[in-house]
Amino acid sequence: MSDNVQLKTPKKGYRLLSGKSWMVFKEGLWHNNPIFGMMLGLCSTLAVTNLMSNALVMSLSVTIVLIVNSIIISSLRNFIPDRIRMIAYMLIISTLVIAIDMVLKIFLPDISKALGAYVALIITNCIIMGRAEAYASNNSIGISSVDALGVGLGYTFSLMIIATFRELVGFGSLFGYQVLPEPLSPMKIFSIPPGAFFTLGVFILIINTIRGHKEDDA
Amino acid sequence: MKEVKMVLFLLALFTICTLVLTGAQLAYDKASAIFNLRLYAEIMDLYSIEYQEDEIEETFSTNFTVMVLGDSTYYISDSEPDNEHPGSIVFKTAGPGLWSIIEILLAVDSEMESLIGMRVLSQAETPGLGGRISEPDFQESFSGADIRPNLSIVKFATLSNEVDAISGATKTSTSLETIINKAILGLDMAFQDQGSNE
Known part of the structure; x- marks a missing residue:
C-alpha cells in the first residue's frame, strides 16, 4: 500500500481485495480525517475536548447523527x-439533533450539562452538512453509511487523542480518575480554549507528518 | 410545475419532521417525572445529605418541607433529623444568560443573610467560557457568600459579598449576578407578604 491510493483514483481502490467499502471507510478515518485532514468541525473540537468523557459523548453523538443523516439523505437522494x-x-x-439532545438530557444529564450549547450546535457542524452534500447526496445507502461511519470514527478518534492529552495535562486525570500524583500540579491552560488551540495545532502537525501529507503547490 | 413539486416536497418534509419531534417531545415530557427526583437529589447533594438512589423522594420529604408562595416553590429544611442548616430555604430560579436560560438552585440560610450554596441546574452558555459556571469549583465559591446588601460577581473578590467572576465570561457572570439578586429580592417579597399575612 502506498500513498497514492486515494479516492482520487477510485478505480484502483475498487480493484483492491479489501473492497471499496474498506477504502471509503479508511478515507474518512485516516486519509481524509475530518479534523486533521479536512479541518472541519474545529470549533466544537476546541470546546469539548477538555475532558475525555465530554469528547466521547460529543463525538459519539456526532457519529450517530452523521450515520442516520447519511442513510436518510442517501435514500432520499x-x-x-x-x-x-x-x-x-x-x-x-x-x-435528529433535537432528538439526540433530549436523549442526552434524560439519560446523561451531567454530560448534557457540560456540553451545553454544543449538542444543539451539532446542527451546524460542517462535517455533517459536508458529508451529506459531498457524499450521501450521490451515493448508495450502503456506501454512504460506511463513509459516515468512517468519518464519524475519524472524528471520534481525533477528539479522543486531543482530549486524552488535554485532560492528562490540564487536570491530571483520565476519564475523571486522577492518574498523575498530587505534587505535579496540572497546567490549567490546557483545560481552557487557548490550550486547545496549541494542542490541536501540534496534533495536526504530528498526524500530518505521520500521514505523509503534502501540501499542493497551488 | 417544478416549483409546485419543490413546495410540496418541503411541506411533506416539514410535516414528517414536525411529527417526529412532537413524538419525541411527548416521550420527553413523560420522562420528565425524573427531573423532579433529580432536583431533590441535587438539593440533597448541596446539603450533603446522604440518600439511597431508590429512596430519593422519601429521604427528601423527611428533610425538607415544601412551601408554595405565589408562583414559586420553596423547600424549607427541617431541623430534624440531622440537618446542618435548619430553617434554611432552597429554591429554583432562572433567568437569561448570554445565550441561554440559566437555571440555578439557591440555598439561603435561615436569617436570609448569606448563601449556603448555589448549583447550576441547566445552561447553554459558551462552552469553555460561560459554560464554566457549571464547574464545581465555581459553584463552591458561592458557599457562605453574603447576599446583603447584594451579591457581586467581580474580578478579585475581597469582600464577603463578592465572588470571583470567570475571566472571558463577563456577560455570563453579570447575568448570573442579576439572576441571583433578582431571586433574593423575590424571596424577600414572598416571605414579607407571608409574614404580614400571619
Missing part, C-alpha cells in the same frame, strides 16, 4: 429537488 437540497438537509439534521 433521488427525490430531493436540487435547488432546495440544503434546506432539506438542515431540516433532517435539526430533527
Whole structure:
C-alpha cells in the first residue's frame, strides 16, 4: 500500500481485495480525517475536548447523527429537488439533533450539562452538512453509511487523542480518575480554549507528518 | 410545475419532521417525572445529605418541607433529623444568560443573610467560557457568600459579598449576578407578604 491510493483514483481502490467499502471507510478515518485532514468541525473540537468523557459523548453523538443523516439523505437522494437540497438537509439534521439532545438530557444529564450549547450546535457542524452534500447526496445507502461511519470514527478518534492529552495535562486525570500524583500540579491552560488551540495545532502537525501529507503547490 | 413539486416536497418534509419531534417531545415530557427526583437529589447533594438512589423522594420529604408562595416553590429544611442548616430555604430560579436560560438552585440560610450554596441546574452558555459556571469549583465559591446588601460577581473578590467572576465570561457572570439578586429580592417579597399575612 502506498500513498497514492486515494479516492482520487477510485478505480484502483475498487480493484483492491479489501473492497471499496474498506477504502471509503479508511478515507474518512485516516486519509481524509475530518479534523486533521479536512479541518472541519474545529470549533466544537476546541470546546469539548477538555475532558475525555465530554469528547466521547460529543463525538459519539456526532457519529450517530452523521450515520442516520447519511442513510436518510442517501435514500432520499433521488427525490430531493436540487435547488432546495440544503434546506432539506438542515431540516433532517435539526430533527435528529433535537432528538439526540433530549436523549442526552434524560439519560446523561451531567454530560448534557457540560456540553451545553454544543449538542444543539451539532446542527451546524460542517462535517455533517459536508458529508451529506459531498457524499450521501450521490451515493448508495450502503456506501454512504460506511463513509459516515468512517468519518464519524475519524472524528471520534481525533477528539479522543486531543482530549486524552488535554485532560492528562490540564487536570491530571483520565476519564475523571486522577492518574498523575498530587505534587505535579496540572497546567490549567490546557483545560481552557487557548490550550486547545496549541494542542490541536501540534496534533495536526504530528498526524500530518505521520500521514505523509503534502501540501499542493497551488 | 417544478416549483409546485419543490413546495410540496418541503411541506411533506416539514410535516414528517414536525411529527417526529412532537413524538419525541411527548416521550420527553413523560420522562420528565425524573427531573423532579433529580432536583431533590441535587438539593440533597448541596446539603450533603446522604440518600439511597431508590429512596430519593422519601429521604427528601423527611428533610425538607415544601412551601408554595405565589408562583414559586420553596423547600424549607427541617431541623430534624440531622440537618446542618435548619430553617434554611432552597429554591429554583432562572433567568437569561448570554445565550441561554440559566437555571440555578439557591440555598439561603435561615436569617436570609448569606448563601449556603448555589448549583447550576441547566445552561447553554459558551462552552469553555460561560459554560464554566457549571464547574464545581465555581459553584463552591458561592458557599457562605453574603447576599446583603447584594451579591457581586467581580474580578478579585475581597469582600464577603463578592465572588470571583470567570475571566472571558463577563456577560455570563453579570447575568448570573442579576439572576441571583433578582431571586433574593423575590424571596424577600414572598416571605414579607407571608409574614404580614400571619
